[in-house]
Amino acid sequence: MNILVTLDRRYLLPLRVMLTSLLMNQPGETVHLYLAADDLTEEDVLSLERLCAPHGACIHPLAIQDDWFEHAPTVRYYSRAMYYRLLAAQMLPETLDRVLYLDPDMLILQPLHDLYNTEMGDHLYAACIHKGLVDLSTPVNKIRLSTYENEGYFNSGMLLMNLPEIRRHVRPEDIFDYVERNRQLLLLPDQDVLNGLYGERILPLDETLYNYDARHFREYLIASQGVCDLDWVMRHTAILHFCGKRKPWLRAYSGRFAPLYKHYMSIAERTP
Amino acid sequence: MNILVTLDRRYLLPLRVMLTSLLMNQPGETVHLYLAADDLTEEDVLSLERLCAPHGACIHPLAIQDDWFEHAPTVRYYSRAMYYRLLAAQMLPETLDRVLYLDPDMLILQPLHDLYNTEMGDHLYAACIHKGLVDLSTPVNKIRLSTYENEGYFNSGMLLMNLPEIRRHVRPEDIFDYVERNRQLLLLPDQDVLNGLYGERILPLDETLYNYDARHFREYLIASQGVCDLDWVMRHTAILHFCGKRKPWLRAYSGRFAPLYKHYMSIAERTP
Numbered sequence: 001m002n003i004l005v006t007l008d009r010r011y012l013l014p015l016r017v018m019l020t021s022l023l024m025n026q027p028g029e030t031v032h033l034y035l036a037a038d039d040l041t042e043e044d045v046l047s048l049e050r051l052c053a054p055h056g057a058c059i060h061p062l063a064i065q066d067d068w069f070e071h072a073p074t075v076r077y078y079s080r081a082m083y084y085r086l087l088a089a090q091m092l093p094e095t096l097d098r099v100l101y102l103d104p105d106m107l108i109l110q111p112l113h114d115l116y117n118t119e120m121g122d123h124l125y126a127a128c129i130h131k132g133l134v135d136l137s138t139p140v141n142k143i144r145l146s147t148y149e150n151e152g153y154f155n156s157g158m159l160l161m162n163l164p165e166i167r168r169h170v171r172p173e174d175i176f177d178y179v180e181r182n183r184q185l186l187l188l189p190d191q192d193v194l195n196g197l198y199g200e201r202i203l204p205l206d207e208t209l210y211n212y213d214a215r216h217f218r219e220y221l222i223a224s225q226g227v228c229d230l231d232w233v234m235r236h237t238a239i240l241h242f243c244g245k246r247k248p249w250l251r252a253y254s255g256r257f258a259p260l261y262k263h264y265m266s267i268a269e270r271t272p
Numbered sequence: 273m274n275i276l277v278t279l280d281r282r283y284l285l286p287l288r289v290m291l292t293s294l295l296m297n298q299p300g301e302t303v304h305l306y307l308a309a310d311d312l313t314e315e316d317v318l319s320l321e322r323l324c325a326p327h328g329a330c331i332h333p334l335a336i337q338d339d340w341f342e343h344a345p346t347v348r349y350y351s352r353a354m355y356y357r358l359l360a361a362q363m364l365p366e367t368l369d370r371v372l373y374l375d376p377d378m379l380i381l382q383p384l385h386d387l388y389n390t391e392m393g394d395h396l397y398a399a400c401i402h403k404g405l406v407d408l409s410t411p412v413n414k415i416r417l418s419t420y421e422n423e424g425y426f427n428s429g430m431l432l433m434n435l436p437e438i439r440r441h442v443r444p445e446d447i448f449d450y451v452e453r454n455r456q457l458l459l460l461p462d463q464d465v466l467n468g469l470y471g472e473r474i475l476p477l478d479e480t481l482y483n484y485d486a487r488h489f490r491e492y493l494i495a496s497q498g499v500c501d502l503d504w505v506m507r508h509t510a511i512l513h514f515c516g517k518r519k520p521w522l523r524a525y526s527g528r529f530a531p532l533y534k535h536y537m538s539i540a541e542r543t544p
Contacts, residue, residue: 024296025539027326054299109535111542231523234534235541251503260531262506263381267297269507270383 001029001116002099004092004161006036006084012044013268014249015104016051017261020268022108023055029113031057034099036064036084036091051271062091068172073180075189082189085159086175089166096163102239103157105247107257107264110238115210118160123203124169125194126160128211129153130243131223154202156191157241158211170198212237214257215244273301273388274371276364276433278308278356284316285540286521287376288323289533292540294380295327301385303329306371308336308356308363323543334363340444345452347461354461357431358447361438368435374511375429377519379529379536382510387482390432395475396441397466398432400483401425402515403495426474428463429513430483442470484509486529487516 003022007015023031033052035045040061049059068090069080084091085101092099100116102108118126129152178197179189186192194202207213208220208228220228240257242248248261275294279287295303305324307317312333321331340362341352356363357373364371372388374380390398401424450469451461458464466474479485480492480500492500512529514520520533 027542110538229523230526230530231534234531235538251501254502257531258502259506259529260535262503263532266382266507 001026001112002032002034002092002096004034004036004085004088004099004101005104006081006101007040007104008037008079008081009039009041009044011104012040012047013265014247016048016268017249017265018102018104018106018108019048019051020271021106021264022102022112023052023057024264024267025108026055026111026113029111031055033057033059034092035059035061036081036088037061038064038079038081047272051268054271064091071173072176073183075179075183075186078189083172083175085156085190086170086193087172088161089163089170090172092163094167098163099161101156101159101161103241105242106157107240107242107261108238109234109240109260110236112238115160115205115238118203118205120160120162120165120203122162122165122201124162124165124198124201125154126162126203126205127154127156127158127194128205128207130155130207130211130213152204153195154191154199154204155207155211155213155241155243156188156194157243158239159194160205165201169201208233209236210239212240214240214242214248214255215246217256273298273384274304274306274364274368276306276308276357276360276371276373277376278353278373279312279376280309280351280353281311281313281316283376284312284319285537286519288320288540288543289521289537290374290376290378290380291320291323292543293378293536294374294384295324295329296536296539297380298327298383298385301383303327305329305331306364307331307333308353308360309333310336310351310353319544323540326543336363343445344448345455347451347455347458350461355444355447357428357462358442358465359444360433361435361442362444364435366439370435371433373428373431373433375513377514378429379512379514379533380510381506381512381532382508384510387432387477387510390475390477392432392434392437392475394434394437394473396434396437396470396473397426398434398475398477399426399428399430399466400477400479402427402479402483402485424476425467426463426471426476427479427483427513427515428460428466429515430511431466432477441473480505481508482511484512486512486514486520486527487518489528 045061052059072080120126175193178193246253248258249265317333324331344352392398447465450465518525520530521537
């Protein structure tokens with residue numbers, strides 16, 4: 001199972017927590033972790049290796065070439081790292097045909113085997129729409145990015161990639177072009193580009209399984225007419241996503257899933 | 273590390289959850305699990321073996337001899353299993369010098385190495401007093417069991433046993449005698465006997481570390497003047513005890529630590 005993460009050093013702690021939860025819940029699976037990062041030190045990589053080794057997982061830091069970004073426009077305070085998940089196919093070995101991108105602000109609570117082996121046909125990506133937020137954000141996003149044709153706005157925190165199709169259809173110059181033309185409209189550049197350029201070629205997956213917004217337990221419960229209660233969530237939800245500004249690694253965080261997050265944080269901290 | 277559990281079949285699910293959390297949080301430790309039970313089927317034992325095998329843990333079902341209980345008085349609806357933790361030294365191999373008894377309604381969240389290696393001197397047991405409940409229950413317990421000399425009433429859910437000392441001082445006939453004489457006063461027979469007969473020879477340990485009552489987060493937080501907040505608990509508490517009638521494996525349970533419990537329950541369920 002190939003996993004892609006892109007991060008900067010400020011997210012090293014949550015990355016370690018996410019990886020701990022990932023590895024502890026994939027028994028019998030060999031995980032290959034591809035790491036796209038600019039500023040990781042050798043010690044950072046070693047610390048990730050210590051985390052992965054007991055689970056038989058391998059780390060593959062990716063070489064990122066400056067000339068790929070020669071013509072890349074920048075957006076406000078975002079670094080070029082905002083392009084990494086969009087350019088995954090350029091960065092990953094050509095032998096790979098599938099990779100699962102995961103944000104660091106997540107917990108992985110179940111085996112990802114079924115997700116990883118989703119039949120993708122000629123879709124470029126598989127991802128989830130956060131419908132819980134549709135009423136608030138979608139009309140704005142639809143106007144902003146002219147994605148009237150799509151049923152919603154995909155969250156790019158979990159992104160399953162069909163690499164052969166992406167290599168055929170996703171061109172860096174299209175992405176840079178799109179960013180250049182829409183610079184003023186981009187709130188979350190990578191996610192906006194993904195939806196704006198490729199929204200119609202993304203296979204929608206069930207967000208309660210694979211990109212559950214940890215802030216919205218009550219909304220999911222109501223929308224599912226009581227099906228998605230806590231027992232259901234803890235039995236079925238594979239990816240819990242701590243979206244928004246209040247992050248679970250902060251001391252003040254006390255959301256419903258805080259004990260679960262902080263438990264995995266403590267396990268991650270045991271391996272220095 | 274020798275672990276003792278005593279159970280009946282109705283507690284097989286929670287036992288599997290407790291063991292899952294125990295084994296996942298003892299990396300590098302070989303766990304020997306001693307099982308005192310009357311009504312486990314061969315299939316039950318096999319299912320526990322499947323749970324233990326991936327962690328390199330071994331199961332040792334204990335032979336329980338009927339004649340040990342010839343003179344044992346019965347108390348209300350309790351079965352003879354109420355005596356098992358009190359008679360642990362009789363049941364366990366003579367070569368063992370230490371064992372940690374654990375109730376099934378617990379989660380083990382940290383390595384137990386420090387607890388297990390507690391210096392016990394000539395104490396028979398090490399256990400925790402639930403001080404959070406002292407104001408409510410201790411005066412009653414003290415009158416009931418005449419343990420005025422003790423500082424409190426030990427919870428017997430976590431019981432570290434100094435087996436050589438126990439073999440020298442704990443006699444089954446004393447226990448049966450005590451039960452016979454106090455039959456009308458015993459609410460929780462095993463725990464009451466332990467406190468009544470051996471309370472002065474129990475080494476008190478910190479309940480926030482080793483027998484944290486999951487119902488009393490706010491009480492611990494206040495009593496510790498804010499030290500035992502959620503971050504502290506998830507970093508330090510090794511044994512979380514779901515005391516009381518509302519049990520976390522029931523669908524209706526929604527206490528603060530419910531997501532954590534139900535996550536481990538889901539992991540336990542993955543191994544049939």
